[in-house]
Amino acid sequence: MQIVTAKQYKNEILRVASIQNDTKIDQAVLEIIADVNKNGDAALTAYSAKFDCVNLDHFLVSKEEIDEAEKLVDSLFLTAIQRAKENITQFHEVQKEQSWFMNKEDGILLGQKVTAIEKVGVYIPGGKAAYPSTVLMNVIPAKIAGVESINIVTPPQPDGKVNPHVLAASRIAGADRIFKVGGAQAIAALAYGTESIEKVDKIVGPGNAYVASAKKWVYGDVAIDMIAGPSEICVVADETAKADYVAADLLSQAEHDERATSICITTHQQMAKAIQREIRKQAEHLERQTIIQTSLKQNGRIIIADTLHEAFELVNEIAPEHLQLMIKNPTENISYIRNAGAIFLGNYSPEPLGDYFAGPNHTLPTSGTAAFSSPLGVYDFMKKSSIIHYSKDALQAASNQIITLANTEGLSAHANAIRIRKDDENAPI
Amino acid sequence: MQIVTAKQYKNEILRVASIQNDTKIDQAVLEIIADVNKNGDAALTAYSAKFDCVNLDHFLVSKEEIDEAEKLVDSLFLTAIQRAKENITQFHEVQKEQSWFMNKEDGILLGQKVTAIEKVGVYIPGGKAAYPSTVLMNVIPAKIAGVESINIVTPPQPDGKVNPHVLAASRIAGADRIFKVGGAQAIAALAYGTESIEKVDKIVGPGNAYVASAKKWVYGDVAIDMIAGPSEICVVADETAKADYVAADLLSQAEHDERATSICITTHQQMAKAIQREIRKQAEHLERQTIIQTSLKQNGRIIIADTLHEAFELVNEIAPEHLQLMIKNPTENISYIRNAGAIFLGNYSPEPLGDYFAGPNHTLPTSGTAAFSSPLGVYDFMKKSSIIHYSKDALQAASNQIITLANTEGLSAHANAIRIRKDDENAPI
Known part of the structure; x- marks a missing residue:
């Protein structure tokens, strides 16, 4: 390992502006997304055959498969993952945000309502290695946030099964469903839905270059965590x-x-x-x-x-x-x-x-x-809505200033929405 | 305005999966970004001439220009914007998050350190209308977060100036600098820096289709708020x-x-x-x-x-x-x-x-x-770092479980980093 000075290293890392996109991967990924969009499960079956070398016509991992996986993994692993779960849960629970409100003069109430995202997809890489820790780190914060539907997607092994450590960790973490689908096709399925996989609101979890590209393309239609x-x-x-x-x-x-x-x-x-x-x-x-x-x-x-x-x-x-x-x-x-x-x-x-x-x-x-940006956390699975309540008196008091600002921006219908209330002699309370 | 039933409307909005990108705009924007990247301020001058019909060789709005703007706007506007600032400040201050830590057994300390993003760019649309309210809504939360450098970019008017209401609002909100640059070129300048505009960490604010496309392209190299x-x-x-x-x-x-x-x-x-x-x-x-x-x-x-x-x-x-x-x-x-x-x-x-x-x-x-997703808030201008401290005893107690998990994932050097401490008879305290 080379020894350098701080100055030398600074020059080395002077990051060149990138905007690098691997257009070959992007092109392949766009085709996969369009295909899954159009052909749903049939496309997933075709890609499983092509990329994972397995024939699958359904993707949901059964209860029996998870039971079997739990028997396959050793008890030291189960104890360790249980303990890790406790530690992860304890830390992340502090991150859970609460709704709040404030009262002001004249019956004004303002606030911030915090709610969980409803449906989430979690990508867990497969292939040669298994990443049960990734299952915990993604599922537990979603669970604490109150996400109602947590869906794991992960590539099947050549025998058509999912790694038993991943399955055992998924049950311990509290995932709702596990699907044997990987790659860009899994991201497309989560983003747009197929017959067997429900469309989600947000996709999290790490993956290879194809997964990363797919997450970038579906971003906006669904939320994503980050491109790692x-x-x-x-x-x-x-x-x-x-x-x-x-x-x-x-x-x-x-x-x-x-x-x-x-x-x-x-x-x-x-x-x-x-x-x-x-x-x-x-x-x-x-x-x-x-x-x-x-x-x-x-x-x-x-x-x-x-x-x-x-x-x-x-x-x-x-x-x-x-x-x-x-x-x-x-x-x-x-x-x-x-x-x-x-x-x-x-x-x-x-x-x-x-x-x-x-x-x-x-x-x-x-x-x-x-x-x-921040570590993945409970906050990534929650969102906020602002709350605004003004009373008749409070709006009356603020009317002229709001009208001034609306007129400055040339938005007279905005001004009108205030004026129609201000000038209403029969305004209810 | 048409009257329909809830069922009819549901069918109407059944959102078709999109992945729509306007490739013509994207192409133009990618060229602009590459050009600004390569030619810096010279590219900005060229695009100002082309798109805004003004000749500019420097972009920073001077103190004198802001002084002049304040004299041009009327006092009712200034009072209204001051009052709006107070209200916006009062609400957003509640959003500011605090660092926290927890202690556990055996000298364990865990926590979350919250810090402000250092440099932020704010896009304020120009053209026919002026949006002083957008200035307040973007600058104030950044200010409360503790952002050190808040840089507004906004297109110049045909006379080479910036709308006085925007300038007055920028000073009131507390922006550090205002640059007369708009469009995709402004986003590129903020994302990668030029001779006169410093590279920022995050870009926020609304804009037209070119601005939105540019934000999507630079996303990853810098953070963005959202594509509105x-x-x-x-x-x-x-x-x-x-x-x-x-x-x-x-x-x-x-x-x-x-x-x-x-x-x-x-x-x-x-x-x-x-x-x-x-x-x-x-x-x-x-x-x-x-x-x-x-x-x-x-x-x-x-x-x-x-x-x-x-x-x-x-x-x-x-x-x-x-x-x-x-x-x-x-x-x-x-x-x-x-x-x-x-x-x-x-x-x-x-x-x-x-x-x-x-x-x-x-x-x-x-x-x-x-x-x-959530409304823009103070949380958009802050980020978190996790804090982990284990004592010698605490790590000793956890060693076997960590090693088990590392080995399950096939990462033996991870296991080794734990083992070398566990087995060290001369380990310091």
Whole structure:
């Protein structure tokens, strides 16, 4: 892993304005969406055959299949996922917002009514790996929000079944339905509905490039959570950090994806060298070595900052998905952190703790979007309506000012809606 | 205005799956974005000449220009906009979220840190009309959130100036800078930066089809508020409503745009007829008659529902931007309303009251998106970071369960980041 200065790294990341769309993927995805739109379930069957190599004419996972899955997974897994569920639930319950109102002079009542989104779709990636933690992190906040219909879509395995860990986690999390459909076709089905899959209001969850493209295309017709990019970690380490811990954490991020980014910012040259050595040493023993090596070579950096202040500035510029502060007094220093998806404090809060267990959501803004977005949360499954009540007297008192503003904007029918009440001698109370 | 039954209307609105993109506009917009990206201010100068017919080589509105504008607008306007500002501020202050944390066993600290987005761009439409109310509704929530840099962009008039009402409102609202740039080029400048306009993190505010397309294209590189469609009103009226008030309110919506939607749902045949008559009568005296007639003919409907219950169901299906409940006990009935941008209660809460004055935001979800989105608010200018701190003991206690979950997902380097701490006999505290 390369060691560079903060200045060098800044030049490296000077993000070039993109507007990059992979037009080949976009084109394929648009065709799939149009096809699902027109042919419904028949199109889903055709794509399952084509992409997942299975013949399916119905997609809903049965109660029996979930019962079977629960028997297949081991009890340690079930205990761990139950405990994770408790932690995730406890954290997310604090996020639930309440409706509120305020009263003002003359019988004015204003407020904000908060309601759950009614129907939600959750994409869970499949293929080689299974992601039961993703099930919990997406379903539990929706459940706490009060979403009435939570629908998971996930690609079938070649045997036409769904990974048992995903099924078991889905039941534990409280999903209402699971459908064996993946890819852009699953997003299209959720966005527009088919005979067997109901149209939803919002689609959340991670997926490959086709899923991401499909989410971007249906955005507006339904809501989406975010378009997730490759995962990132940034560790800020001072002389109190343990180099072997830092190295392990950087490696854990690197194993996700060749495009993952693992960086460490340190104020100590010695520490930089020690981490570099540890990375080399530990990497040898890890299973996903090829991915790790590619990822570290492309995007892995150990960055030397002159001061912690410079380190924090760089963090805010990068706006990392995961930030670990392995420094003296980490909690006292979070006031300097402006942009980060999740902040892990101290030597015993490695990122996998947050991925699986601690409670906060693992769906986090990537690619610098932590500068303007938040972790997935209960708030993503709720929406607000404003409430306005004016009494006759209150409107009377405000009439002239509203008419002035409406006329300034050239909207005389707006002014008229006020005037007809103001001038009504027989106005009821 | 046509009278139809609830059933007839439901069939009429059965929304056809869209994915409609105006490719001609999209193409033009993509070229503009690429050009601004490459040529910066020079491109802005060229587009100002082409689209706004003015020659500009700098875009920042000077302090002197704002001073001059304040002298041009009349004092009634200034008083009204000041009062509106107070109301908007008072309502939005309640929306400001606080950071929070929780402590758990064994020295666990979890939390959510809330911070303002740093830099925001606000698009204010120009051209024939001026929208000072839009300035307040976008700038004030950003200001309350704590946004450090609020940048308005708005098209110049043919004389190279900006409408004085917009300038006066911008100063009152507290914008930091105003630039004379409009259209897709303004969105591009905000998203990627030019020599004179700083790149922002989020772009909000309404605009024409080119602005909307540009916002859709830059989405992801920056955050955007929403893609606003044509405005809508839905009035639910029982026998206690006043037909002339209802008619005036429907007309006020219709004057916005030929594509605006004004509908009334009533349980009373007599009321339907009376509203129809009133619309005909009042429309004759309104300035924007051509727009109003087209809009009412295309999208205006009076809908007969059998019961209030049926009316509320239809409302939730439509998810209107503005909803007026002109019924007996309106406040008690908001529990039946699930999907609506803003809910106006009773005879004296007409929609223009909310557009200009009452306090809640007038930027509301349109085209049925109230089913999954909220009015613009302080929350749109803030973002959250999760906080996770585990002590040595707490991580030790959780280690086995985290390792189990990591191994289930096939991520052994994740497991390793936990194990290296768990097995470390010399682990510091």
